[in-house]
Amino acid sequence: MTTTGNAVLDAIRSRRVVRAMTDEPVPRADIETVLDAARWAPTAGNRHLQRYVATDDPTTLHLLRMTAPGMVQRPTAAITICTDRALAADFGFPPDSAGLHVDVGTAAATLLLAAHAIGLGAGPVTSFSRAAAAVVLRLPDGWRPELIVCLGYPAPRPPAPMRGRARLTWRDLTVWVP
Ligand SMILES: Cc1cc2nc3c(=O)[nH]c(=O)nc-3n(C[C@H](O)[C@H](O)[C@H](O)COP(=O)(O)O)c2cc1C
Known part of the structure; x- marks a missing residue:
């Protein structure tokens, strides 16, 4: 194929x-398109325990x-993925449940791809202070900020990408069994 x-x-x-x-604002409609994509991300038990705090202020x-x-x-805009830990507890998720962390990842990947898809x-x-971000974003009790997705228009001449390993092939990352 x-x-x-x-x-x-x-x-x-x-x-x-x-x-x-750039400092060009992102239209609200585009932020909403990205937010709407997030609800299609797979979640543990299909519980949808993540909440999205959007700002363009x-x-x-x-x-x-x-x-x-x-x-x-x-x-020029940001979406903070939060876990509603009170709701998670109501559904019986222990605080360190792997599913809660994985859900943040699936949400983040979906938001990043949706943003890319619309330019x-x-x-x-x-890397941020959870306590300080919770105050800035006026989060309700029980919402833990997990990951911020920054949004904006790419600058025409970006700096060199962050240094890291050369791009790995799928073979580098995979083992077949048996
Ligand atoms: C869980 C996670 C946390 C990350 N945290 C940051 C961060 O705090 N700051 C940042 O600039 N990039 C962050 N990144 C982005 C990675 O550095 C980036 O994905 C990596 O350098 C590869 O770049 P690429 O996605 O463009 O291929 C994070 C990525 C993940 C998956």
Whole structure:
């Protein structure tokens, strides 16, 4: 089966974390398109225990950035994925349940791909103070901020990507059994 020209696979392959963004605001309708994609992400037990806190307010974004050493970019919008831990407890999830963490990952991947699919740049941030972000975002009790997805338009001449390993092939990452 040929995999070139497949829209989903092409989007997965071409998405990159964007850490340099212009100051052009992202239209609300586009943020809503990205948010709407998130509800299609798979969740443990189909419980949908993640909540999304969206902002395009410059002051809130500035304050949020101050809580986040890992936020290299200056986004014009951000979506913070939170886990509603009170609701999770009601459904019997222990606080350290793997499913709750995995749900954040599936949500983040879906948000990043959705943003990319409509021409937005996006970057995940986990290096931030949960306590400070909760205050800035006025989170209700029991909502834990897990991951911030920065949104904006990619800058025309981005800096070199973060240094890391050369792109791995699927063979590098896979073992077959038996
Ligand atoms: C769980 C997780 C946390 C991350 N946290 C940050 C972060 O705090 N700041 C950042 O700039 N990038 C962060 N990233 C992005 C990775 O550094 C990025 O995915 C990696 O460098 C590969 O880049 P690519 O996705 O463009 O291929 C995070 C990614 C994941 C999956």
